[in-house]
Amino acid sequence: MNFFESIVIAWESIVANKMRSLLTMLGIIIGVSSVITVSALGQGGRSAINKEMDSFGANRFGIYYNYNPDNPITDADAFTLQDVAVIKDISPVVEDIAPINWDKVNIQSRGKEIGVQIVATTADYVRIANLKLDAGRFFSHEDDNAKKHVAIISESLSKELFNSSVAIGKKIMVGNRPFKVIGLLGREESVFSMGQDSKLMYIPISTYFSFSGSNWINNIEGKAVSQTEVDKAIDHSLSILHRRHRNKDKYQAWNSQKEMDSVNRVTGIVALVISAIAGISLLVGGIGIMNIMLVSVTERTREIGIRKALGARESDIMMQFLIESLVLSFFGGTIGMFLGFGVSKIIAGLIKMPTVVSWQMIALAFTFSAGVGVCFGLYPARKAAYQDPIEALRYE
Amino acid sequence: MILVKNMTKLYKNGQNEVAALKEVDLHVKEGEFVAIMGPSGSGKSTLMNIIGCLDKPSAGEYFLDGKPISQLDSRRLAYVRNKKIGFIFQNINLLPRINSLRNVEIPMIYAGVLPNERRKKAMEALESVGLGDRWYHKPNELSGGQKQRVAIARALVNSPGIILADEPTGNLDSKSGAEIMEIFANLHRAGTTIILVTHEKKVARYAQKVVTFLDGRKVEEISSELL
Numbered sequence: 001m002n003f004f005e006s007i008v009i010a011w012e013s014i015v016a017n018k019m020r021s022l023l024t025m026l027g028i029i030i031g032v033s034s035v036i037t038v039s040a041l042g043q044g045g046r047s048a049i050n051k052e053m054d055s056f057g058a059n060r061f062g063i064y065y066n067y068n069p070d071n072p073i074t075d076a077d078a079f080t081l082q083d084v085a086v087i088k089d090i091s092p093v094v095e096d097i098a099p100i101n102w103d104k105v106n107i108q109s110r111g112k113e114i115g116v117q118i119v120a121t122t123a124d125y126v127r128i129a130n131l132k133l134d135a136g137r138f139f140s141h142e143d144d145n146a147k148k149h150v151a152i153i154s155e156s157l158s159k160e161l162f163n164s165s166v167a168i169g170k171k172i173m174v175g176n177r178p179f180k181v182i183g184l185l186g187r188e189e190s191v192f193s194m195g196q197d198s199k200l201m202y203i204p205i206s207t208y209f210s211f212s213g214s215n216w217i218n219n220i221e222g223k224a225v226s227q228t229e230v231d232k233a234i235d236h237s238l239s240i241l242h243r244r245h246r247n248k249d250k251y252q253a254w255n256s257q258k259e260m261d262s263v264n265r266v267t268g269i270v271a272l273v274i275s276a277i278a279g280i281s282l283l284v285g286g287i288g289i290m291n292i293m294l295v296s297v298t299e300r301t302r303e304i305g306i307r308k309a310l311g312a313r314e315s316d317i318m319m320q321f322l323i324e325s326l327v328l329s330f331f332g333g334t335i336g337m338f339l340g341f342g343v344s345k346i347i348a349g350l351i352k353m354p355t356v357v358s359w360q361m362i363a364l365a366f367t368f369s370a371g372v373g374v375c376f377g378l379y380p381a382r383k384a385a386y387q388d389p390i391e392a393l394r395y396e
Numbered sequence: 397m398i399l400v401k402n403m404t405k406l407y408k409n410g411q412n413e414v415a416a417l418k419e420v421d422l423h424v425k426e427g428e429f430v431a432i433m434g435p436s437g438s439g440k441s442t443l444m445n446i447i448g449c450l451d452k453p454s455a456g457e458y459f460l461d462g463k464p465i466s467q468l469d470s471r472r473l474a475y476v477r478n479k480k481i482g483f484i485f486q487n488i489n490l491l492p493r494i495n496s497l498r499n500v501e502i503p504m505i506y507a508g509v510l511p512n513e514r515r516k517k518a519m520e521a522l523e524s525v526g527l528g529d530r531w532y533h534k535p536n537e538l539s540g541g542q543k544q545r546v547a548i549a550r551a552l553v554n555s556p557g558i559i560l561a562d563e564p565t566g567n568l569d570s571k572s573g574a575e576i577m578e579i580f581a582n583l584h585r586a587g588t589t590i591i592l593v594t595h596e597k598k599v600a601r602y603a604q605k606v607v608t609f610l611d612g613r614k615v616e617e618i619s620s621e622l623l
């Protein structure tokens with residue numbers, strides 16, 4: 001008896017017991033659809049995070065103070081604008097570098113107080129952070145040197161303050177200082193912000209120092225010439241800083257690659273845990289198949305007896321039942337796959353996240369469901385195959 | 397050639413043992429037509445099952461074409477059941493969920509006959525038992541006699557050298573019974589060995605030899621002309 005013949009016989013039996021077949025497949029359907037859903041969402045989330053990271057800049061790094069009660073930071077250790085200029089001059093692997101101070105201020109707008117995040121930096125920052133402007137321009141070195149009161153604001157701040165889309169040229173009062181809006185940042189599409197970006201206001205750092213009462217630079221951010229040179233860029237920056245300030249261990253650095261790695265590690269763990277759960281549901285589906293196949297073998301003892309009496313070999317009977325469970329789990333796998341696509345699309349639509357369905361995943365789901373069919377079909381099939389013909393014929 | 401030697405079959409039923417066959421000897425030559433008679437429970441079906449390689453004796457030996465059956469492994473036994481013997485069960489034993497054609501095709505599936513030829517042969521076999529118009533009926537859509545005839549078609553379809561028929565006319569009226577017996581007579585003429593269990597003398601007269609059983613023992617073996 002050949003393989004095709006076995007499929008026909010398996011098909012006959014599946015069609016003859018539609019309800020039982022459907023129930024048998026249910027476990028596999030649920031298993032495969034949850035695997036597909038979970039991994040489609042998982043990979044989608046991962047690729048969204050990676051995209052975000054890419055737009056953030058893969059070659060980015062930053063330097064900040066190493067606060068330590070035993071070795072406190074003093075005025076002599078504070079970053080200066082000259083430090084920044086020297087690093088850019090000396091290190092061939094640092095493409096751009098800028099000081100950056102973050103500050104929260106409240107501003108008055110039409111009778112309301114609004115909390116605004118001030119980002120004080122230099123003109124170079126626009127390239128480091130890869131900022132995209134919708135309208136106007138970023139401030140220049142000349143604006144910075146002249147301590148001009150100019151600002152680039154984020155879309156949500158513009159909406160909050162002016163309602164209308166035309167913000168360029170408008171004035172924003174920070175305390176009693178008027179800032180002129182010269183640029184408007186594009187909206188940041190971000191998974192994390194869930195469509196809400198923060199109220200940001202970029203101003204020249206010299207202007208900021210002129211009213212903040214301190215000349216301390218809190219952070220330095222830079223961009224290496226390439227991703228592979230990030231570590232070298234950090235080394236250069238740190239050693240220049242330590243040499244210029246004649247100190248050591250006062251500064252530390254972060255880089256985006258490290259952050260990306262740790263995010264990937266976390267998403268990897270999440271994916272692993274969820275895959276394990278999905279795997280368990282496939283296992284449960286497999287046990288379901290085994291259960292019903294065992295019932296089916298008992299129910300069809302007489303059929304097995306008749307087939308053996310008519311010349312079926314043990315291998316023929318084995319093949320018949322094995323292929324039946326294989327066909328069942330294969331069908332279940334196919335249905336589960338489409339169900340999984342559907343469910344992941346719906347969820348993705350709800351939480352505004354992309355889904356990624358890869359061929360490897362489909363292949364994996366199929367192999368797995370076929371594997372489940374064979375593994376869990378094997379025992380019932382053996383049980384069927386080794387029945388004694390006369391006992392089986394007498395079975396009521 | 398069928399040779400049964402000193403065969404005993406015991407069934408254990410709790411503490412007490414039932415001897416369904418007691419020291420039976422039987423010789424059926426190639427091409428011979430033998431009828432087996434005897435009251436209910438006398439061991440006829442038990443003997444047929446052993447000759448059909450479905451069951452094993454408790455003692456004694458069974459030789460088929462000179463070879464002891466006890467020496468065959470399950471694969472060879474399957475081959476013998478498939479190719480050498482056509483078995484018609486007392487309780488018919490059709491597969492309930494598939495139609496007559498598919499039922500008749502089963503022995504050919506295991507014989508490796510290709511689908512087209514299989515279908516053709518199954519149709520012919522059903523026609524030869526007068527069921528040319530019942531190809532697509534499932535067993536529960538057939539009368540008792542029609543089911544019996546499907547079972548006969550199924551036993552004949554691989555052209556086995558031996559036909560074992562356990563009361564093949566049990567469910568038939570005398571007219572269809574006679575039609576069926578004509579089929580056996582023709583097979584006999586063509587050289588097939590036939591062993592047939594029956595309660596009716598009229599049926600037994602088609603055979604050459606009549607063997608009678610009583611309480612598991614062979615008590616008589618006579619020519620059918622003496623019946």
Ligand SMILES: Nc1ncnc2c1ncn2[C@@H]1O[C@H](COP(=O)(O)OP(=O)(O)OP(=O)(O)O)[C@@H](O)[C@H]1O
Pocket residue numbers: 394407408409414415416434435436437438439440441442443486
């Ligand atoms: N599986 C079994 N377990 C126990 N006893 C059995 C079994 N099969 C048959 N027997 C006994 O063996 C004896 C012979 O049974 P068998 O079926 O061979 O009779 P038979 O001659 O075919 O009768 P009938 O004409 O009614 O078909 C009976 O007494 C029966 O009870």
Ligand SMILES: [Mg+2]
Pocket residue numbers: 440441442486562
């Ligand atoms: Mg009987």
